[in-house]
Amino acid sequence: MAEGLEHFNGIICISRTIQDFIEIPESFAGRVRIISPPFDDLLEYKNTREQPSFTYRGLVFFISIEEFSDLSSIITTFPEPTYTQFVLIDNSSNGTMSLSNVDTILSVRTTSISESEFRFLTTKGFQLIQIQNDVLESNKRYINQLQDTQHDHEALIDIGKALSVEKDPDRLLRLILYLSKKITGADAGSIYLIEEREDGTKQLRFKYSHTFSKELPYEEFTIPMDANSIAGYVAVTRNVLNIPDVYLLNASDPVSFNSSFDKIHDYRSKSMLVVPMVNHLDQAIGVIQLINSKEYLDGTENSTGNEAFEVVLSTPEDFDTKVVPFDERYESLMESVASQAAIAIENNRMMLQIRNQFEEFVKASVIAIESRDIATSGHSFRVAQICMELAEAINNSNEGPFKDTCFSESELKELEYAALLHDFGKVYIDVAIFQKAKKLYPRDLDNLLLKMDYLYRYQELMFTIDQRQIAISSKTTSQYSKKARELEEHRNRVLQQIMNIKDTIVQLNEPVVLDADVSAMLDELESSVTCLDCVDIEGNRLCILTPEIETNLSIQRGSLNPQERKEIESHVTHTYNFVSKIPWPPEYRRIPEFALKHHEKMDGTGYPDGIKGEENIPLQARMIALADIYDALIATDRPYKAPITLEKALAILEDEGNNNKLDNRLVELFITQRIYEKIDRNDFRIIR
Numbered sequence: 001m002a003e004g005l006e007h008f009n010g011i012i013c014i015s016r017t018i019q020d021f022i023e024i025p026e027s028f029a030g031r032v033r034i035i036s037p038p039f040d041d042l043l044e045y046k047n048t049r050e051q052p053s054f055t056y057r058g059l060v061f062f063i064s065i066e067e068f069s070d071l072s073s074i075i076t077t078f079p080e081p082t083y084t085q086f087v088l089i090d091n092s093s094n095g096t097m098s099l100s101n102v103d104t105i106l107s108v109r110t111t112s113i114s115e116s117e118f119r120f121l122t123t124k125g126f127q128l129i130q131i132q133n134d135v136l137e138s139n140k141r142y143i144n145q146l147q148d149t150q151h152d153h154e155a156l157i158d159i160g161k162a163l164s165v166e167k168d169p170d171r172l173l174r175l176i177l178y179l180s181k182k183i184t185g186a187d188a189g190s191i192y193l194i195e196e197r198e199d200g201t202k203q204l205r206f207k208y209s210h211t212f213s214k215e216l217p218y219e220e221f222t223i224p225m226d227a228n229s230i231a232g233y234v235a236v237t238r239n240v241l242n243i244p245d246v247y248l249l250n251a252s253d254p255v256s257f258n259s260s261f262d263k264i265h266d267y268r269s270k271s272m273l274v275v276p277m278v279n280h281l282d283q284a285i286g287v288i289q290l291i292n293s294k295e296y297l298d299g300t301e302n303s304t305g306n307e308a309f310e311v312v313l314s315t316p317e318d319f320d321t322k323v324v325p326f327d328e329r330y331e332s333l334m335e336s337v338a339s340q341a342a343i344a345i346e347n348n349r350m351m352l353q354i355r356n357q358f359e360e361f362v363k364a365s366v367i368a369i370e371s372r373d374i375a376t377s378g379h380s381f382r383v384a385q386i387c388m389e390l391a392e393a394i395n396n397s398n399e400g401p402f403k404d405t406c407f408s409e410s411e412l413k414e415l416e417y418a419a420l421l422h423d424f425g426k427v428y429i430d431v432a433i434f435q436k437a438k439k440l441y442p443r444d445l446d447n448l449l450l451k452m453d454y455l456y457r458y459q460e461l462m463f464t465i466d467q468r469q470i471a472i473s474s475k476t477t478s479q480y481s482k483k484a485r486e487l488e489e490h491r492n493r494v495l496q497q498i499m500n501i502k503d504t505i506v507q508l509n510e511p512v513v514l515d516a517d518v519s520a521m522l523d524e525l526e527s528s529v530t531c532l533d534c535v536d537i538e539g540n541r542l543c544i545l546t547p548e549i550e551t552n553l554s555i556q557r558g559s560l561n562p563q564e565r566k567e568i569e570s571h572v573t574h575t576y577n578f579v580s581k582i583p584w585p586p587e588y589r590r591i592p593e594f595a596l597k598h599h600e601k602m603d604g605t606g607y608p609d610g611i612k613g614e615e616n617i618p619l620q621a622r623m624i625a626l627a628d629i630y631d632a633l634i635a636t637d638r639p640y641k642a643p644i645t646l647e648k649a650l651a652i653l654e655d656e657g658n659n660n661k662l663d664n665r666l667v668e669l670f671i672t673q674r675i676y677e678k679i680d681r682n683d684f685r686i687i688r
Helices: 016-021 026-031 042-049 065-075 115-165 169-184 230-237 260-265 316-321 329-370 379-395 409-420 424-428 442-473 477-508 518-530 547-553 562-569 571-580 591-596 619-634 646-658 664-672
Strands: 011-015 032-035 059-064 084-089 105-109 186-196 202-211 221-224 241-243 272-278 284-293
Touching (some): 011 016, 011 026, 016 032, 016 059, 026 032, 026 115, 059 065, 065 084, 084 115, 105 115, 169 186, 169 202, 169 329, 202 230, 202 284, 230 241, 230 284, 272 329, 329 379, 329 409, 379 619, 424 571, 442 547, 477 518, 562 571, 571 591, 619 646, 619 664
Antiparallel strands (some): 186 202, 202 221, 241 272, 272 284
16 A cells, blocks of 8 residues: 555546656555546446445546546536545646636646655645545534434424323323434333332332334333332432443442343343433432434434434344444433423323322212112213213214214213213202102102091091981881981992092002093092091091192103102203313313203203204213113113013114104114113112
C-alpha cells in the first residue's frame, strides 16, 4: 500500500491526456487507475459504487483543466455520497480557465508533478475526503438523533393521550409496554406491579411481557420485592438501571442476572434499561424492564422510530451486531414515561375501585328493594341479564333491522345500570300493594267475612226472638206449629242466602273470575245484602259492603284498583326522580330516561306519559320493557297470578309485538335467537 494512504480507502484516477506530466511512485501503482476521455472507464467504478459491499471513500482525480467540466457532469450521476478531489493540469496555451467557487479543486498546476508532490497532493486529497466523510457522518448522526428525538416526542404525546383515555387495565399495561419499547427501540420488555400480601409485606408480580422477535410463553408469577433481582432492586431503590450487557455483570455490581429464561427459550438478553414506576405520592408501584435496544443513532442507518418491531433478532450474530446499549437520554425520558404510566395505573385502579364500589352499591340497593317482596326477588337482575343478552345479539347482527346498530362498551354498561335500577322507585310504594294477591287485602276480607258471620248470628238471634213471640202469641198448638214451621223455612232461606253471599264474596275476591260478569255479580250481591237487616250493639245499621269494598270487588282484571294501579305506575316517576339525582358521567347520562320510559308502549297506551313510536321511546327502554314483561310472565311465585308455560309466555310476547305494544323486531330477535334459553327464571332469587 502506498505510504501515507493506509487510513484512506479510495482510488486515484489519472487522465491519459496528462499522464506524462505526473511522476507516479511505484508504491502507488495498486491505487492508480488510468482513465481516458470520454471517461467510460468510470462506469465500472459507478457500478461498483452501487454495490452494497462497496467500501471506497472517494476519488482523487488528476485531469486536464479542459476535462473538468465534462468529468464533473459524469460525477453528478454517481450515487450519493461520492467524495471527490481534483488536481487540474493546465497544459494549454490559452491561459487558466475561471474555476471560482469550486471547493473540490485541490490544486491547479501548470507544471509537471514530481513523485513527492504527487504523494503530498494525493494524501491531502484523501484527507479532505475523510473530512468530508466525517462531516457527513456527523450530520447523519445528528439528523438521526433529531429524527429519533422527534419520534420520541411524538410518542410521548401519544402516550399522554393514550394513557389518559384507556380504561381497560390489561390493555393499559400492553399500551405502556408497547410505547416504551417503541421509544427506546427495545426488542423485549416486561412490566412488574407491586402488590401487598395478606401479611402486609410486598412482592412483585410479573404482570405482562412481550418480545417482538419471537413468540415466547409468559405466565404470571411473583418474586420477592428485594434487591436480589434486577426488577426487585429497581423497585426497592427506585434507581434507574442502564446495563450495556447483563452477561458482563460481575460480583461488584449491585445486581446479578439470572440467565435461566434465556437458556430455556434460546434468547439472548443483552442491553437492559429498568425504570421504576413512581406515583404522585412518590411511591413505587411497579417496574418497566426493557431489553435489547436496536436503535442505531451513529448515522449508518436512517432512524425510522420503528426499529423495535422492524429489526428482528433471529440468530446469535443478530444479538451481537444489532443490539446496542440503551442511549443515556432514555433514562430520564423513560422515568417520565414511567411516571405517566404509574399515574395512569393508579387512576385506573381508583376508577375501577369506584366503579366496583358503585356497582356493589347498585346491586345492594336492588337487593334491599327486592327483599321487601320475596315474590319478585331477582327480577331486576334477570331483566338486566336479558337486556345484556339482547344487546349482544344486536351487536352480532349482520343482517336484518339491527345490522347497523352496535352498542359500545360504555353503552352496554349504561343499559345494564338502567335495567338494574328500572324499578328502584318501588321503594316509595307501600309493599302491601306489591304483595296484594287478591282484590281485597287479607285484613279487609277477614273483616268482611266477620261481618257476614255477625249478620248470620244476628239473623239467628232475630229468628229466635221471633220464635218466642210466636209461642207467646199463639192460642193453639196447631196455630203455633204452623207459624213456627213457616218461620223456620224463612230462617233457613235467609241463613243460606248469607252463606251464598260469603261464597260470592270469596269468588269475587279472586283476581280473575272466568266466564263471569263481575258487575252483575256485584249488583246481585249488593241487593242481597241490602235486604238483610243488621244493627250493631248501639243500634246503628251495620254497613256490610263499604264503597271501598265494592270498588275492589268490581276490579275486572288483576288485583289492583285504579288508585292502587296508579300508585304502582308512579314507581317509574319515583325511579326517574331518584336516578336523576345521581351524578352520572356523560356516557351514562341517559340512564334516567331509559328507566322512565320502560313502561311506555309503542302505540302510546303505556305510562307515565303515553308517548309512542321509535322516535320517542329509546331502543334501550324498549329492550327493558320486553325483558320486564317476559320475566313477569315466567315468574313462578307472583301472588296475583298462577305460573304459565314458556310457550304461553312467548305467545303473549308475540301478541304484544303484533299489537304494537312491544317492539316487534325485538320480540322476533328474542325468540329467533332463543335468548330465553339463556335465562333461568330462578336466577338471583332470594330464598328464605
